[in-house]
Amino acid sequence: MISEEIKKKIRGIVGAENALDSDLDRFGYSYDASFVPLLPAKKPDLVVRPATTEEVSKVMAVAYEHAIPVTPRGAATGRTGGSIPLQGGISLSLERMMKIVELDVNNMMVWAEAGVRTIDLYNACAAKGLFYPPDPASWKFSTIGGNVAENAGGMRAVKYGVTSNYVMGLEVVLSDGTVLQTGGKAIKNVTGYNLTSLFTGSEGTLGIVTKVLLRVIPMPKKRGTLQLMFRTLDDGCTAVHRMLQSGLVPAAAEVMDRFCLEAVAKHRKTQHDPAIGACIVIEIDGEDDEALALQTKRMEAVAKECGVYEFRVAQSQQESDELWAIRRGISSAIASILPNRLGEDISVPRDAFPEVVRRIATIAEKHKLTIAVYGHAGDGNIHPSILCDLSKPGEEERVHRAVEDLFDVTLSVGGTLSGEHGIGITKRPYIAKALGESGVKTLGAVKQALDPKGILNPGKIW
Amino acid sequence: MSNHSNDKLLLEAKKIVSQCDRCGTCLPVCPLFEAKNVEASSARGKNVIARALTEGGLEPTPEMLAKVNFCLLCRACVDTCPSKIATDEAMINIRQYLVNKTGAANTKYKAMGGILKSRGMVKLTAKTLALLRKLGLGSVFPHGMVPEEYTRAHFLAAFSGPAALGQKAPPSDVAVTASTRVAYFDGCGMRMMFPEAAAETLKLLKAGTQPMVKDNVCCGLPHLAHGLRDEFLELARKNISIYEDADVVVCDCASCGGTLKHIASYFANDPHWKDRAAAFSRKVMDLTEYLAKVGYTPRQKVDAIFTYHDPCHLGRGQGIKKQPRDLLRAAGKFVEMKEADVCCGGAGSFHMDYPDIASTILDKKRANIEKTGAAIVVTGCPGCLIQLAKAAKASGGKFKAMHISQVI
Incomplete structure (x- = not known):
């Protein structure tokens, strides 16, 4: 429980309307998109919605003084319970910090506050001909701060990598309220430990990411979509491996097994061809139509070597959207079974x-x-x-x-x-198996150094 | 666990909201979440509250009723949801449940519902409002309850020149067969707020048929939406009986039309009314849907630029998007606005309950209308028209708001 006196202090920092403690408002910040059961609700004692780094810093100083657990939150679209306030305390929601602070076209870098939606960042860059590639499935509604805290991936990882491949620097508020800046716009940087990497993917357990500096790349001029049907999943995977080995890098290569295809067919009320055991949807991108045509031709040749059953090139944006809609709709299609x-x-x-x-x-x-x-x-x-x-x-x-x-x-x-x-909550029991004793011990030492009171997102990762 | 979890309304809501996996796809499309970005304002937030209630994790409270009342029922979330979770239906069920449970919480809706339930009161209110308009006293009512009306006569005078005035409406290309009995559904909103537009609807219908005008009662949506389900069902039964001799029931209000088309589902388990309700719902048509079916051609083509606002209950509610646009293209120049199908913030009585939020939502709509350069924003719902008339006023005369029956 947080005393009225402390609540008053926090209201003084963020304003009364941004420190919510009604039962249902607290309930709204008790879940995320994971399969962690909704009930019993893990309600925070107070939902705090700061608008600036300074406010975050002041709130953390109060939390540190009184040893109040703090769970940072973006849009709560995570799949492992990262933003669930397991031990109550404060849900620190960064949804009001939604400014794109600087779009530096010369250096091709962008500073954004944690609460900026990934799609808004993408669109702001795209308007300048720049491309922020990471596209987690939730990119239309997740926040960039959450993406960094979870080191989100996405479909384009095969060619472009994941979130951490684009993070150049961070502004982080530490557990006692200290504001730290890591990294920067210098591309080569070996001054001290790589703290940027340390905080990226730390799931809010080491500090509150308030701003992120991301590098971006030139926007590919043309995109195309291919659909490859195979009799077996082995054939499909082999085809993708051979493409990569021969220097043909798809911007995305998504595979669905027979079960998924049957579920999609059922969901869309179409017929599944039983000869098809796997489908791979590929995105290609390049300088112009000729570049795409050449890639398509070479990919088709590799696919044929691997016994492709059907090779289809999307002929229009609409067809391409339809193919990706099938991929994006899979989780719902199978969930309905x-x-x-x-x-x-x-x-x-x-x-x-x-x-x-x-x-x-x-x-x-x-x-x-x-x-x-x-x-x-x-x-x-x-x-x-x-x-x-x-x-x-x-x-x-x-x-x-x-x-x-x-x-x-x-x-x-x-x-x-x-x-x-x-890892969040859902995979926590298995972490020792994955990292070994020394691995977990080392994580513990880092945690102890940065969050000595253990107030940041307690109960997560291990 | 509470003992209430077996309630039929809760079970119905549970069937819907238990399918939500909280992914968050609906977050960016909810106009209320955009205006007030606290989780409980979002579609996800409300569905999860509903789910916790149905699973016994939250107790029914007045705070909860306030949260579930804070929904436009605009279905933007339903449209974008990968699992097509019907938030609006769930909210209607939960509101009803909470009203039953917490008693007098929705008194103001009861008062309003009482007026709308009685045709006599609707007529009386219509007369009062007309008088207020005539006397220029509309502005004494808060939140633009009595919108200033921009009539067809004004419109023609402004855009067609005098020659067009008084021009006779050409007959419709496709004759409705003599045996088709077409009836008009005279909605409360149209009658009370926009009688001039309702009269134009009747004129349009008369161009091709002899419409039956009935003494119908309210469609019941205001009752259904605010926990007065018994009243809704009573009104529905009356309307079903009243229109038994009609083959087609034409609505010029998106919300009435949407509600009447869905009446069948509320009687699915009622052996006495099931078939009659289904037959009734089948014959309901929106005005533009009907006009498209009979191949109607607008009475004039004017030199005006139109843009169109999709009422939630017409676009998403009935899937009618093309017909009104086609009609407008034939009546003048049509320019599509950005986010034409985003709720205007009117949503029945929402704009009276939450004027600040509604006006934040409307400001965005106004900016989108202004960007088109259109002189007239057209829609097919009196609720939207109230909002759009406010937007027109706020724009300082950059555009006017009109019902589609007034311009085609």
């Missing part, structure tokens, strides 16, 4: 993709569960979705065991628990 869906986010060395998918099928059979598989074939990030009905007796336990098996398989091929969603 059973009451509960637990989406995982494992990431494995690219060449282990087909092997892991085969082993997922074995796990599903062993635990009598349905597991749909889709993901980023180009970068080895797989999203197995366990479809279940948690109200059935024994089902939750089976799901739990299946997830354990899934992580075992992932780690055994040299993979990791999370590619782009973070």
